[in-house]
Amino acid sequence: MEQKIKLTEDQVNSFRIKTKEDLEQYRLQFISKKGVIATLFEELKSLSAEEKKLAGKMLNDLKKLSEEKFFLAQEAFESTKLSASEDIDLTLPVTPNKTGSYHPLNLTRYRIIEIFERLGFNVEDGPEIEDDWHNFTALNFPESHPAREMQDTFFIEKNPDILLRTHTSNVQIRLMKDRKPPFRAIMPGRVYRNEAISARAHCFFHQVEGLYVDKNVGFSDLKQTLYHFTKEMFGKDTKIRLRPSYFPFTEPSAEIDISCLICHGQGCNVCKYSGWVEIAGSGMVHPEVLRHCNIDPEEYTGFAFGMGIERITMLRHRINDLRLFSENDIRFLKQFKATY
Numbered sequence: 001m002e003q004k005i006k007l008t009e010d011q012v013n014s015f016r017i018k019t020k021e022d023l024e025q026y027r028l029q030f031i032s033k034k035g036v037i038a039t040l041f042e043e044l045k046s047l048s049a050e051e052k053k054l055a056g057k058m059l060n061d062l063k064k065l066s067e068e069k070f071f072l073a074q075e076a077f078e079s080t081k082l083s084a085s086e087d088i089d090l091t092l093p094v095t096p097n098k099t100g101s102y103h104p105l106n107l108t109r110y111r112i113i114e115i116f117e118r119l120g121f122n123v124e125d126g127p128e129i130e131d132d133w134h135n136f137t138a139l140n141f142p143e144s145h146p147a148r149e150m151q152d153t154f155f156i157e158k159n160p161d162i163l164l165r166t167h168t169s170n171v172q173i174r175l176m177k178d179r180k181p182p183f184r185a186i187m188p189g190r191v192y193r194n195e196a197i198s199a200r201a202h203c204f205f206h207q208v209e210g211l212y213v214d215k216n217v218g219f220s221d222l223k224q225t226l227y228h229f230t231k232e233m234f235g236k237d238t239k240i241r242l243r244p245s246y247f248p249f250t251e252p253s254a255e256i257d258i259s260c261l262i263c264h265g266q267g268c269n270v271c272k273y274s275g276w277v278e279i280a281g282s283g284m285v286h287p288e289v290l291r292h293c294n295i296d297p298e299e300y301t302g303f304a305f306g307m308g309i310e311r312i313t314m315l316r317h318r319i320n321d322l323r324l325f326s327e328n329d330i331r332f333l334k335q336f337k338a339t340y
């Protein structure tokens with residue numbers, strides 16, 4: 001059939017249009033009323049119905065291809081003509097398009113979410129202005145317990161107390177009170193503490209809370225989940241260590257350390273020469289906390305964890321001063337990725 005057409009895509013494609021004269025030659029040869037394509041359409045009439053169908057399609061495709069090439073080339077010549085007449089220097093570099101970049105804390109937050117979403121965790125949200133019950137009492141901080149002292153914050157109202165939440169653990173309570181188990185969620189957000197601002201502390205920072213409550217959830221689930229997380233987040237050679245600790249809302253409780261990414265366990269000022277850096281608090285949800293949320297601890301168990309987004313970002317990007325995150329210095333911010 002192609003022999004009957006006597007024209008191929010290659011012939012159209014290989015015609016070089018470098019000058020306006022070439023363009024005119026091309027037009028005459030392919031597009032004009034006396035050009036090859038028009039002539040071939042004439043010849044089509046002499047073919048059998050069967051042949052006409054196939055050859056017609058091929059010819060139409062060729063017509064489209066050759067016309068597209070013509071219009072593109074024509075347009076290119078027209079736009080250069082315009083530039084030349086306006087005396088524009090086409091070799092000048094273009095003004096870059098300033099797109100901005102993601103805040104490093106957001107980059108870390110997105111990455112954490114990505115890792116946990118693949119493990120089946122939902123993302124949940126809760127209020128930053130919270131009452132005493134959700135921030136402390138339901139989490140098993142007895143009134144006047146010293147643990148409350150460690151989380152002094154800013155009070156909006158006293159008696160009953162309305163405050164800026166000291167951690168994202170309040171979202172655990174809101175989730176468990178409002179819905180029925182099982183729960184598998186992470187809860188990122190901003191938290192507040194009444195602390196003097198320094199390179200290592202700030203009056204606000206960010207955490208990601210995690211909660212997994214179901215039948216038969218054990219400490220091994222906690223360990224494996226966080227083990228998987230650290231490998232994904234910091235690389236497969238990262239080691240993890242669980243250190244016994246105390247939180248009123250978990251029993252047993254553990255602090256999660258990872259091997260120092262800066263000195264790889266050799267000892268440096270980031271890990272205070274211990275080779276380990278703490279990244280999260282964790283533990284098995286205290287039965288009393290479940291009871292406060294009307295969940296039967298005989299039927300359900302769960303683990304929880306809370307990690308600092310600033311701390312993880314500082315480790316990831318070797319940042320040594322917490323204040324950089326909130327100073328909005330463009331020289332700092334523009335070092336991070338513009339796309340995620």
Ligand code: DAH
Nearest residue numbers: 167169281282283304305306
């Ligand atoms: N809320 C704790 C804090 O801000 C962190 C934490 C520790 C959260 C253990 C948890 C947990 O969910 O299980 O210091």
